[in-house]
Amino acid sequence: MNIKTPSVVRPKQAFYKSNNFQAYTIGAIPLLLIFIFNYLPMFGVIIAFKDYRFDKGIFGSEWVGLDNFKMFVSSNDFTRITINTLYLNAIFIAAGIISALIVAILLYEIKSRNATKVYQTLLITPHFLSWVVVSYMAYAFLHPSYGLVNSVIGMFGAEPVDWYSKPEAWPLILTIASVWKHVGMDSVIYYASMMGIDNSLYEVADIEGANAWQKTRYVTLPSLVPLISVLTILKIGSIFRADFGLFYQLTRDIGALYDATDVIDTYIFRTMRVVGDMGVSSAVGLMQSLVGFVLVMLTNYVSKKIEPDNALF
């Protein structure tokens, strides 16, 4: 992208200069907003090294060195929320990509355009809901006495389960919710990419007598590999960030489930809002940001190696 534009319009140069100045003025307010709301908080990370108190403010609060970090790392919470975040996000990534891919491939097999549209619209609908509304749906399924799940397993003679005090069930519940909400939108990307596959490849496959599965296996999938790997890598780059709404709303922030569902983002929120320890909360936030930053750089480097066109920067 480093092609120099030839300056053929030399007489107008002065004119362009004044237009350049005007362009800066157009961008000024948004740039200022970014400074205030994105860059100023970055300086605020010094709170992680202080014993922050509201009455003393950032500069008045005492320096405590790495105490906040030490306190967090030596607590039981550290291993729990780190493992939960990585483990659950890994499941979401795998389940999300596989389900979206399957839906896209099957959708591609359907010849009727109208039917495709209807299916796509229905599958995308959950995307328009907030996690709050989804938590109501989950509640209708999982309510210990009235929930649909307990009614169904009751028909097979099983005892009703109190899902909201059974942490071991929640990795599965959260995965189902995550896939349900995202599969429609995610499959759109793969579907769009499949539309771009050279049709002559399929024609050749037809002549060779390939069946639908063989065409999928030897034409469609290989064409999607670059996209799949890049999307996977991008998601791995943000594996340290949890979807706060999913973890906070669906579990209804019930303490009995923390063992399985407490993740870095919910922990940061709770430490700040409920416990009120700004220092530790900010220290955990800083660690998350730094690890996240390193991961993005790393994954971007890897994806550049695989497919230079698809690297982010």
Next chain:
Amino acid sequence: MKKQKLLNQAIFNLLFIFVCMLVIIPFVLVVSASLSSEKDIVEYGYQIIPKNLDLSAYRYIFKNPKSIINAYKITFLFSVIYTFLSTLLMSMLAHMLSKRNLKGKSFFAFYIYFTMLFSGGLVPTYILNTQMLHLDDTIWIYIVPSLITPWYVFLLRTFFQGIPYEINEAAVVDGANEYTIFLKIVLPLSKPALATVALFMFLGKWNDWYTSMLYINDESLISLQYLLQRIMQNIKLIQEASYDTSMLAETTEIPSETVRMAMAIVVAGPALVVFPFFQKYFVKGLTVGSVKG
């Protein structure tokens, strides 16, 4: 061969009908529960099809819908202002970035991009908004802090760069300044992209509960989704909102399960009817323009 193909199509379609039903069941369950009587729920649990149609949950909510109507008003107000301002400001920034020969362009692109890589985190942001800017408990907290989303700035820039440069040159020759070019050429030519971005911004704001939870104590300023969240935690909030204290005696027998579900429908329903009409634009937002820093 032809028969085989028809059979295949039938199988694939049946499969999708099944999958779509799985996706829709949660919706059906909530709608059906909201239309049931409390007695049936207690006796049979939540059902896919209501045993007896009963509108009393809705009647209960609409007896005194003040807090819901207020939440709708506030949410609509800040969503509209936010959508307009953020789309405008992001396209201003994108326009600057899409200029050819602009000095410092790559610096600005990096300046914006870096915010996607690293952030100060929750605590510094919270202190900035509450202790320094004092945005908490005002409607501006919903609007101002999140006006610029880097991702959409780059999406718009990619789109603006696709506008033929000759139009720009011709305008300059005719004596147009940068403001005219932006307002009279770039914006009108980018309507599809602007609509896509605006819809994403609107959807995100409409579904916002997080901001209220963090920053709002004033009951009259809470968003719709947060109202719903609080009703999940405490069904009695409906009572407080809908009844005078003098009528408290009557509220002891609140049909809590059905009213809960009816609230979910009242909150999510209208959006669910409207948003799918714009699906085309949402899909476009995913597939149009790659994001490159």
